[in-house]
Amino acid sequence: MNVKRNILLNPGPSTTTDTVKAAQIVPDICPREEEFASIMKELREDLLKIVHADPEIYTSVLFCGSGTINIDVCLNSLLDEGKKILVVNNGAYSARAVEICRYYGMPHIDLSFPADEPPDLELVERTLEKNPDIGLVHTTHNETGTGLLNPIKEIGAAAHRHGAIFTVDTTSTLAMRPINIADENIDFCMASAQKGLNGMTGLSFIIGNREIIERSASFPKRSYYCNLYMQYHFFETTGEMHFTPPVQTVYAAVQALREYFEEGEEAKWIRHTRAFNAVKSGLAELGFREAIRTEFQAGLVSSVVYPDDPNWNFERVHDYCYKRGFTIYPGKISGTDTFRLCVLGAIDENDIKDFFNVFREALDDCGVSVPAIYKEGNR
Numbered sequence: 184m185n186v187k188r189n190i191l192l193n194p195g196p197s198t199t200t201d202t203v204k205a206a207q208i209v210p211d212i213c214p215r216e217e218e219f220a221s222i223m224k225e226l227r228e229d230l231l232k233i234v235h236a237d238p239e240i241y242t243s244v245l246f247c248g249s250g251t252i253n254i255d256v257c258l259n260s261l262l263d264e265g266k267k268i269l270v271v272n273n274g275a276y277s278a279r280a281v282e283i284c285r286y287y288g289m290p291h292i293d294l295s296f297p298a299d300e301p302p303d304l305e306l307v308e309r310t311l312e313k314n315p316d317i318g319l320v321h322t323t324h325n326e327t328g329t330g331l332l333n334p335i336k337e338i339g340a341a342a343h344r345h346g347a348i349f350t351v352d353t354t355s356t357l358a359m360r361p362i363n364i365a366d367e368n369i370d371f372c373m374a375s376a377q378k379g380l381n382g383m384t385g386l387s388f389i390i391g392n393r394e395i396i397e398r399s400a401s402f403p404k405r406s407y408y409c410n411l412y413m414q415y416h417f418f419e420t421t422g423e424m425h426f427t428p429p430v431q432t433v434y435a436a437v438q439a440l441r442e443y444f445e446e447g448e449e450a451k452w453i454r455h456t457r458a459f460n461a462v463k464s465g466l467a468e469l470g471f472r473e474a475i476r477t478e479f480q481a482g483l484v485s486s487v488v489y490p491d492d493p494n495w496n497f498e499r500v501h502d503y504c505y506k507r508g509f510t511i512y513p514g515k516i517s518g519t520d521t522f523r524l525c526v527l528g529a530i531d532e533n534d535i536k537d538f539f540n541v542f543r544e545a546l547d548d549c550g551v552s553v554p555a556i557y558k559e560g561n562r
């Protein structure tokens with residue numbers, strides 16, 4: 184196969200291997216055949232292994248959709264009558280969860296914190312104390328909008344002390360940064376195939392506590408297509424996805440999982456870290472500043488502050504890099520202009536070094552000063 188290799192530094196989809204791309208080219212098959220059901224059965228079991236989930240306690244449920252479907256499904260399916268949702272919100276993806284609560288008209292508390300630091304855990308605890316009707320706590324692990332890592336273990340412990348279910352959006356850490364579902368106090372986590380697994384878009388999955396899913400059978404039903412219990416029950420009784428699965432994407436995900444286990448959890452995280460460190464040193468060499476302090480970062484997404492240079496033009500720099508096979512992405516922090524460099528994909532430090540050669544050319548082409556200019560006080 185001869186497909187041009189692009190280096191995606193956007194926050195997913197990520198750069199895939201040729202073998203994952205090729206895995207999609209298979210004979211046509213009806214997904215209702217037993218052959219296909221057995222592929223999904225194995226896939227569901229393998230997904231548990233990524234987060235070291237005991238199959239006696241946890242299960243995984245597949246959905247056809249992008250990662251947002253998981254947030255939608257968890258929130259709308261796991262809230263019992265008379266309960267409310269607490270969203271620990273310090274970024275764009277938790278804000279999306281708040282928006283989902285609003286669209287369904289579900290009672291919720293939007294506990295907002297600044298986007299550039301971890302949330303105040305004492306305030307989380309006090310909010311849970313004051314609101315004994317909180318039935319579900321939700322937050323985001325790596326806030327992909329900024330690259331900030333949230334203290335999920337502590338938030339999960341607080342949720343459990345108050346008898347609430349804990350759901351975590353791990354879309355931009357799962358299969359990259361090692362996660363142990365039980366140790367992190369997670370009841371439900373989630374991701375989609377095109378992020379850390381380096382598979383294709385269209386397949387998402389939730390890994391979570393089987394007993395809670397079964398209990399949720401009696402919870403109010405707020406969606407038909409996006410109900411967790413209904414999808415789980417269908418998988419358990421028939422082995423199939425309730426409605427048509429993304430067939431070719433499933434084949435690619437199976438190959439991506441094979442490659443994940445071949446590389447190994449630890450080696451993969453070391454590779455991501457190597458690429459991330461190359462991003463940080465490349466930025467430092469050019470005098471670019473990051474919006475999030477290093478000690479708060481998840482090690483996968485860098486939010487870079489626009490330089491105070493009249494010649495800086497994100498679109499022009501983007502277009503220059505894009506034409507040469509490197510994709511950079513706008514930021515998502517209100518009040519600070521940033522762009523993002525993410526290392527989610529099947530890439531390594533050499534790709535990042537190649538990127539910085541092109542980025543440097545782009546800066547020269549635009550007439551942007553190096554080292555980058557910042558007014559005092561602009562971190």
Ligand SMILES: *Cc1c(COP(=O)(O)O)cnc(C)c1O
Binds near residue numbers: 194326352353355
């Ligand atoms: C990518 C991502 C999602 C899913 O976004 P889609 O636009 O639906 O692909 C959800 N949460 C986080 C933290 C993400 O990084």
